[in-house]
Amino acid sequence: xxxxxxxxxxxxxxxxxxxxxxxxxxxxxxxxxxxxxxxxxxxxxxxxxxxxxxxxxxxxxxxxxxxxxxxxxxxxxxxxxxxxxxxxxxxxxxxxxxxxxxxxxxxxxxxxxxxxxxxxxxxxxxxxxxxxxxxxxxxxxxxxxxxxxxxxxxxxxxxxxxxxxxxxxxxxxxxxxxxxxxxxxxxxxxxxxxxxxxxxxxxxxxxxxxxxxxxxxxxxxxxxxxxxxxxxxxxxxxxxxxxxxxxxxxxxxxxxxxxxxxxxxxxxxxxxxxxxxxxxxxxxxxxxxxxxxxxxxxxxxxxxxxxxx
Numbered sequence: 001x002x003x004x005x006x007x008x009x010x011x012x013x014x015x016x017x018x019x020x021x022x023x024x025x026x027x028x029x030x031x032x033x034x035x036x037x038x039x040x041x042x043x044x045x046x047x048x049x050x051x052x053x054x055x056x057x058x059x060x061x062x063x064x065x066x067x068x069x070x071x072x073x074x075x076x077x078x079x080x081x082x083x084x085x086x087x088x089x090x091x092x093x094x095x096x097x098x099x100x101x102x103x104x105x106x107x108x109x110x111x112x113x114x115x116x117x118x119x120x121x122x123x124x125x126x127x128x129x130x131x132x133x134x135x136x137x138x139x140x141x142x143x144x145x146x147x148x149x150x151x152x153x154x155x156x157x158x159x160x161x162x163x164x165x166x167x168x169x170x171x172x173x174x175x176x177x178x179x180x181x182x183x184x185x186x187x188x189x190x191x192x193x194x195x196x197x198x199x200x201x202x203x204x205x206x207x208x209x210x211x212x213x214x215x216x217x218x219x220x221x222x223x224x225x226x227x228x229x230x231x232x233x234x235x236x237x238x239x240x241x242x243x244x245x246x247x248x249x250x251x252x253x254x255x256x257x258x259x260x261x262x263x264x265x266x267x268x269x270x271x272x273x274x275x276x277x278x279x280x281x282x283x284x285x286x287x288x289x290x291x292x293x294x295x296x297x298x299x300x301x302x303x304x305x306x307x308x309x
Contacts, residue, residue, distance in 0.1 A: 162246025
């Protein structure tokens with residue numbers, strides 16, 4: 001019984017500049033954790049395949065996919081924060097494919113303890129037609145669509161604890177009745193979405209949950225918000241729980257402006273593990289998003305993996 005994970009060297013070859021916070025060093029910090037002798041024996045490495053254009057098209061416009069492909073081998077600025085390098089197209093395909101591999105693992109491995117996709121570039125800001133916020137393709141949305149299309153799932157919960165609201169993920173599922181999306185994030189803050197009044201439309205009405213937190217908030221506010229959300233998730237009875245795992249609300253993070261401790265992420269991970277066992281046979285997939293303090297990223301990933309183990 002082990003935790004599946006994806007980590008590939010190609011993810012470290014996507015580089016947006018020496019001083020960019022979304023740095024290859026983030027994945028190298030994670031590698032230190034997954035190679036730790038106290039953790040490694042309980043992990044199973046999964047080998048992903050690059051996502052296909054068809055899989056990307058579940059979430060993204062075909063012209064946009066072609067636009068990102070056209071940057072292969074090139075340095076290009078797509079927005080003030082988001083740029084490509086020669087390896088970006090290949091890394092982005094394998095990032096989406098890494099989440100797909102984790103979904104397959106938890107759906108098909110009878111005794112898994114969940115899976116964690118340690119991928120770059122991140123994805124939850126990526127919209128149908130454009131890149132933004134360090135993100136090119138919406139990895140977690142693509143993985144969720146894969147779960148629905150391949151395994152016929154009727155209810156999936158997509159949860160996001162990054163300090164920034166997952167606008168791209170919310171927009172993709174906003175009018176859907178088969179996906180509950182919930183996010184706890186700093187607000188007002190980048191990207192400017194995620195107000196509590198954004199609750200979904202049509203079949204998705206009431207299935208989009210945002211809990212905005214003030215800047216400087218800490219463990220107690222975070223815990224209370226997620227306790228309330230997880231009670232609603234339990235009532236939804238998802239067949240799979242997907243999590244955008246960003247650690248940039250940590251007190252050490254240079255971008256987040258929040259005061260969470262590693263303990264807050266450990267407690268949430270414990271609750272996610274218990275909830276997934278209760279409602280969906282332990283089918284839990286975490287996908288790396290933000291987190292820009294290397295020391296905080298290491299401690300938080302270690303805490304989460306220990307709870308999953």
